[in-house]
Amino acid sequence: MATRFGDYQSEIYLHGLAGTKPPFTTDLAALEEEAAARLPEDGFGYVAGGAGSGATMRANREAFDRWKIVPRMLAEATDRDLTTTVLGDELPAPVLLAPIGAQTIVHPDGELATARAAASLGLPMILSTVSSHSVEAIAEAGGSRWFQLYWPSDAEVCASILGRARNAGYTALVVTLDTWTMGWRPRDLDRAYVPFLNGEGLAIPFSDPVFRSRLAKSPEEDLPAAMLAWMSMFTGTDFGWHQLSLLRELWSGPIVLKGVQHADDARRAVDAGMDGIVVSNHGGRQVDGALAALDALPTIAGAVGDRIEVLFDSGVRTGADVIKALALGAKAVLYGRPYAYGLGLAGEDGVRHVLRCLLAELYITLGLAGYRTPSELSPSLLRRG
Numbered sequence: 001m002a003t004r005f006g007d008y009q010s011e012i013y014l015h016g017l018a019g020t021k022p023p024f025t026t027d028l029a030a031l032e033e034e035a036a037a038r039l040p041e042d043g044f045g046y047v048a049g050g051a052g053s054g055a056t057m058r059a060n061r062e063a064f065d066r067w068k069i070v071p072r073m074l075a076e077a078t079d080r081d082l083t084t085t086v087l088g089d090e091l092p093a094p095v096l097l098a099p100i101g102a103q104t105i106v107h108p109d110g111e112l113a114t115a116r117a118a119a120s121l122g123l124p125m126i127l128s129t130v131s132s133h134s135v136e137a138i139a140e141a142g143g144s145r146w147f148q149l150y151w152p153s154d155a156e157v158c159a160s161i162l163g164r165a166r167n168a169g170y171t172a173l174v175v176t177l178d179t180w181t182m183g184w185r186p187r188d189l190d191r192a193y194v195p196f197l198n199g200e201g202l203a204i205p206f207s208d209p210v211f212r213s214r215l216a217k218s219p220e221e222d223l224p225a226a227m228l229a230w231m232s233m234f235t236g237t238d239f240g241w242h243q244l245s246l247l248r249e250l251w252s253g254p255i256v257l258k259g260v261q262h263a264d265d266a267r268r269a270v271d272a273g274m275d276g277i278v279v280s281n282h283g284g285r286q287v288d289g290a291l292a293a294l295d296a297l298p299t300i301a302g303a304v305g306d307r308i309e310v311l312f313d314s315g316v317r318t319g320a321d322v323i324k325a326l327a328l329g330a331k332a333v334l335y336g337r338p339y340a341y342g343l344g345l346a347g348e349d350g351v352r353h354v355l356r357c358l359l360a361e362l363y364i365t366l367g368l369a370g371y372r373t374p375s376e377l378s379p380s381l382l383r384r385g
């Protein structure tokens, strides 16, 4: 059923009459500044950081800014319907929560708070393999859940983790291809900080019986040894396209490849029988100097959009950004850093506020641009400028 997400606007104004303000800014493009001022440096720095000089992270935003929406008038767009179906999941809007690892670094409730906020709005959450809570604990929040895989070299550990995710009701599998090893990230290197060095984000392997069977001592007894075992199993891996069939044997639901940036790789995903791709450069955290994800999108959508579900992330901040990504060929977007800032600023309520701002801005901007549904969006409503 269609939801009038724009109601958040009137709700905020009405609360204003009663003397209550929103928990923090409604300007999603300015959220990072507020988070920078109020969150602890380590957690904020890890979320905000990018690879190398930050060129790709900046390019992601510049690409959005180069496209302009050309609004149409008297378009009878009062009643909007943002609902869309992605891989069998009926979404109230074309938005999913991108997998973000180790969320307790910004708030002690971490992914539990995020899962509750997402469930309260009916948006699917994609749970990261490097989560601070187990797949089973997150499942208790309810709502639609997908699972993101960092593909471990140990096949039995992989089978165990995927089996747990499936049993806990995760429907689609998102396999991240672009982070088989961590990019060069000066912001973290300068502080010699990554969450995993403190054991943060390792709840899934640490609670996994098969992973634990690989250790001489449990993570509770010898944390550094368990972290080293995780690192050697989950990073620096060496998989090729032909091995995707292994995952197909382990996962009966839809499989989506995340981190596709070249049309030939998108075609290979189709040839490998995958159900979807996420056009993404991991928010500019992996290959510094890589092209903006939005600039990769039209070519890829043109090459495979009729054969595979094309999703998008990297740089989406506002409702207008969602419209641009959809117009350029995405079926839905993954929303990333902004909700992590919301989590850090105000826990579950903070995530909900950020998501409601995005959905309201999308709903309002779509109507003001003269459109009623995501399916009406096409490149013709944009100009380069």
Ligand SMILES: Cc1cc2nc3c(=O)[nH]c(=O)nc-3n(C[C@H](O)[C@H](O)[C@H](O)COP(=O)(O)O)c2cc1C
Residues within 6 Å of the ligand: 046, 047, 048, 098, 099, 100, 101, 128, 129, 130, 148, 176, 258, 280, 281, 282, 283, 284, 313, 314, 315, 316, 335, 336, 337, 338, 340
């Ligand atoms: C702090 C942080 C942690 C992330 N962890 C993961 C992860 O565990 N798995 C994954 O596939 N992507 C991960 N990503 C990438 C996001 O899923 C997404 O691709 C990226 O945030 C998009 O860029 P944007 O947030 O600038 O829009 C992470 C991103 C950030 C900022």
Ligand SMILES: CCCCC(=O)C(=O)O
Residues within 6 Å of the ligand: 101, 130, 179, 181, 182, 235, 282, 285
């Ligand atoms: C091995 C990296 C896991 C987290 C991640 O994807 C990120 O920080 O971007």
